[in-house]
Amino acid sequence: xxxxxxxSRTGMDRGRVQxxxxxxxxxxxxxxxxxxxxxxxxxxxxxxxxKAANFDTSQGFGLRSVCGEAVGYAHANELSEEAIxxxxxxxxxxxxxxxxxxxxxxxxxxxxxxxxxxPLESANFETKVKLLAEMDAYAxxxxxxxRQVSCSLAGEWQSVEIIRAGGETYRDVRPLVRIYVSVVxxxxxxxxxxxxxxxxxxxxxxxxxxxxxKAAIDEALRQALVNLASVPAPAGEMxxxxxxxxxxxxxxxxxxxxLEGDFNRKKTSAFSGLLGQRVAAPGVTVVDDGTxxxxxxxxxxxxxxxxxxxxxxxxxGILKGYMQDRQNARLMGMAPTGNGRRQSYGSMVMPRMxxxxxxxxxxxxxxxxxxxxxxIYATNFGGGQVDITNGKFVFSCTExxxxxxxxxxxxxxxxxxxxxxxxxxTRVGMIGNDMKLDSGIGTCGKNGQSVPVGVGQxxxxxxxxxxxxxAQAA
Numbered sequence: 001x002x003x004x005x006x007x008s009r010t011g012m013d014r015g016r017v018q019x020x021x022x023x024x025x026x027x028x029x030x031x032x033x034x035x036x037x038x039x040x041x042x043x044x045x046x047x048x049x050x051k052a053a054n055f056d057t058s059q060g061f062g063l064r065s066v067c068g069e070a071v072g073y074a075h076a077n078e079l080s081e082e083a084i085x086x087x088x089x090x091x092x093x094x095x096x097x098x099x100x101x102x103x104x105x106x107x108x109x110x111x112x113x114x115x116x117x118x119p120l121e122s123a124n125f126e127t128k129v130k131l132l133a134e135m136d137a138y139a140x141x142x143x144x145x146x147r148q149v150s151c152s153l154a155g156e157w158q159s160v161e162i163i164r165a166g167g168e169t170y171r172d173v174r175p176l177v178r179i180y181v182s183v184v185x186x187x188x189x190x191x192x193x194x195x196x197x198x199x200x201x202x203x204x205x206x207x208x209x210x211x212x213x214k215a216a217i218d219e220a221l222r223q224a225l226v227n228l229a230s231v232p233a234p235a236g237e238m239x240x241x242x243x244x245x246x247x248x249x250x251x252x253x254x255x256x257x258x259l260e261g262d263f264n265r266k267k268t269s270a271f272s273g274l275l276g277q278r279v280a281a282p283g284v285t286v287v288d289d290g291t292x293x294x295x296x297x298x299x300x301x302x303x304x305x306x307x308x309x310x311x312x313x314x315x316x317g318i319l320k321g322y323m324q325d326r327q328n329a330r331l332m333g334m335a336p337t338g339n340g341r342r343q344s345y346g347s348m349v350m351p352r353m354x355x356x357x358x359x360x361x362x363x364x365x366x367x368x369x370x371x372x373x374x375x376i377y378a379t380n381f382g383g384g385q386v387d388i389t390n391g392k393f394v395f396s397c398t399e400x401x402x403x404x405x406x407x408x409x410x411x412x413x414x415x416x417x418x419x420x421x422x423x424x425x426t427r428v429g430m431i432g433n434d435m436k437l438d439s440g441i442g443t444c445g446k447n448g449q450s451v452p453v454g455v456g457q458x459x460x461x462x463x464x465x466x467x468x469x470x471a472q473a474a
Contacts, residue, residue, distance in 0.1 A: 005059075006035045008163050010079045011101070013052040014211040017084055018167055021063070024088035025165040027095040030066040030326055032360075033303060040156035041120055045132035047055075047148070049323065060345040061324055065091040065435075066327050075346045085199055103330060105168040105259060107468050109307035113293045114201035116173040119155040122203030125353065128153055131208050139183055139217045145228070147191065148184035155204060162305040170305035174285045176200075176296065176452060178206045178441065181216050185224040192230070192413075194223025197441035200294045223380065226411045233400065233415035233469030239375030239429075240465040241368055241403065244436040246380060248455035252356050253386045254393040254421035255286065257446065259313045261328035270422045271319060271389040280317040280425035285363050287312050288323050290338055290354030294438040297355040297454035301338070308338035308354055314425070325351045331336040343449040353444060357456030361431025366461040368430045370406035375465060376415060377401045377408055391421035394468075416468040424462060432459030 017033070024042050025031045037059045044052045060077040061084060072094030074087035123131075132151045139149040154178045162170040173474030178199035184191055196219040198207060206212060225457075242250065263269035271279060290308025292298050299308050304326050312320045324332070325335065328351055341352035377400060384395035395417045402409040417429075438457035444453040 002030050005037045005159055006079065008294050012079065012081050016081055018163065020081070020085050020088045021163060021167050023296065024063060024092050025065055025102070028065045028067050028102065029054065029330065031064045031091070031165065034062040034161070034303065034345055035079070035161040035344070036060060036158060038156060038158040038344075039118070039120060040154070042049050042154040043128055043132060045136055045151040050129055050132065058281055058344070061406065062342070062345040062347070063087040063091050064349065065094050067095050069331065071327070071348065073348055084219070093349065102165060103326065105164055105166070106301070106304060106306040106336070109301065111291070111300060111307065113291060113298045114175055116254050117175050117203055118157045119175040119177050119203040120157065120333050122205055123208060128204070129210070131213065135181060135213055135217060138214060139181070139221060142217065142221055143185065143225070145185040145187050145225070146183055147186045147436045151179045152183040160303070162303070164305070168305075172299070172301050174299070175202060177202065177207060177254060179213065179216065180441070181220045183217070183220040183224045185221065185228055187228050190228060192224050192227035193325070194220045194225070194227065196220040196439070198439040200296050200440045201298060202294055212259060226399060227413060230411040230413035232471040233412040233467065234376070234471050235467060235469040237464050237466050239372050239374065240462045240467065241377045242460045242462065243373060243377065243379035244432065244434045244458050244459065246438040247378060247455035248357050249442065250384065250393070250417065251286065251358055251397050251457055252353060252442070252444070252453065253384050253395075254391060254419075256288070256353050257354045257388050258391055258421060259333060260353070261320050261322045261324040261334075262284050263327050264322050268389050270389065270420070273323070274319050278317050278320055279319045279422060280314050281428040283431050284314055284317050284319045284358040284428050285312070286314040287359065288339065288353055288356045289400070290353070292355055292454075295454045296442060296452045297353070298389060299338070299354060302340045303342045303349055304336070304340040306336050306338040306340060311337045311339070323351050323353060325349055334378070341451050343451055347449050350446060352446060352451055353453050354368060355437065355454030355456070357435065357437060357454070358431070358458065358460070360433050360435035360458045361433050363430045365432050365434055367460050368432055369403060369408060370401045371430060371461065372406060375403045376412065377403050378417065380413065386421070391423070392419070393421060394418050408466060412469070414470045418466040418468055424465065427462045427464055428460055429463045430461035434458050
């Protein structure tokens with residue numbers, strides 16, 4: 001599919017394009033021509049009607065020359081030999097006076113973690129609009145307290161071809177779909193919301209079945225009704241239990257970014273220079289795994305052509321490695337891990353997470369909760385902020401409960417978790433045996449670029465974490 005898109009349809013000659021690329025990268029350490037064609041669509045249903053239906057087609061190339069720490073990059077949305085030739089003249093300047101030895105090509109893989117399909121064709125327009133209307137009607141009929149329902153459906157596919165000097169070529173076709181619902185419920189003049197989203201690298205088939213979308217709405221409504229009964233959150237230092245799955249977003253933001261290669265090469269991460277040292281409590285093992293079939297954060301190959309891998313970052317509390325693209329791996333004397341990612345052809349490659357999660361321990365969730373004298377149990381999170389240089393974070397809980405004498409009590413509203421990633425890792429007191437990945441909704445931002453990711457974790461007990469709230473802890 002990729003070869004047809006980029007050469008037969010555009011009229012470009014592969015031999016002439018290869019010659020321009022070889023000339024552009026002469027004397028460089030690394031680099032590639034990244035060709036991309038993508039289509040995306042999105043539908044949103046709000047206030048009982050279809051609010052928006054969008055379709056977009058994008059194509060272009062990015063040409064990169066890497067010389068030591070310097071990078072020359074040029075891109076255009078025109079797929080032609082002339083445009084690539086102009087880009088080649090631009091990036092060639094970075095290699096002037098540089099006598100590098102071209103890095104070896106990425107290893108090849110026959111592994112396909114998702115089908116070569118266009119998910120936009122897996123259901124027609126009428127089916128998608130009808131689905132959203134049915135979701136809206138189902139949610140409103142489910143409970144008389146429902147006041148507002150917002151649903152959305154999105155799909156895309158991205159075809160890429162990566163060409164290196166000398167003629168090595170790597171191709172991938174990447175499907176991605178997402179479904180989302182938000183419900184607002186009202187009781188006695190008070191309104192609260194709940195939401196659920198899911199998706200992955202597949203067609204729409206799984207996500208538009210009644211079994212799937214009804215369960216999604218039931219979960220969103222459950223959260224909204226729980227929040228209607230919530231009381232002000234306590235504040236102070238206390239024991240915090242994190243639920244499995246999506247709460248791994250805290251791990252992703254507060255710890256994951258600090259384990260990316262570029263921050264550690266530049267020594268701006270709180271984890272810089274700590275390889276082989278204890279950075280977490282015993283039992284804490286964190287991995288980044290881009291090889292899980294069909295997951296939102298998975299890739300058969302990264303955006304440099306390197307196969308993704310299961311990279312152990314922390315093992316039993318000891319820092320073992322970083323997530324690497326090719327440039328930072330070479331400069332640090334390490335191996336690339338398949339984490340070189342970019343938002344599109346117009347974006348620079350950076351080391352980024354794929355699916356990042358903590359492995360399971362040996363405690364049941366019931367044991368963990370029973371061990372808590374006084375604290376909170378947080379099962380869902382909204383937005384958060386983190387400072388990579390010191391790991392300090394602030395995260396807001398969208399669903400959390402009081403815990404007293406081992407019993408889960410009233411839901412609470414307005415709780416925020418405050419701390420820093422390296423310190424939190426040392427405060428892990430108990431690790432559950434119920435590791436779970438998120439439902440397929442994660443998007444990660446870094447330096448203005450967004451890419452799909454996955455997160456996950458088991459139930460965790462964190463001792464002595466600061467909780468911000470509106471009621472003082474007794």
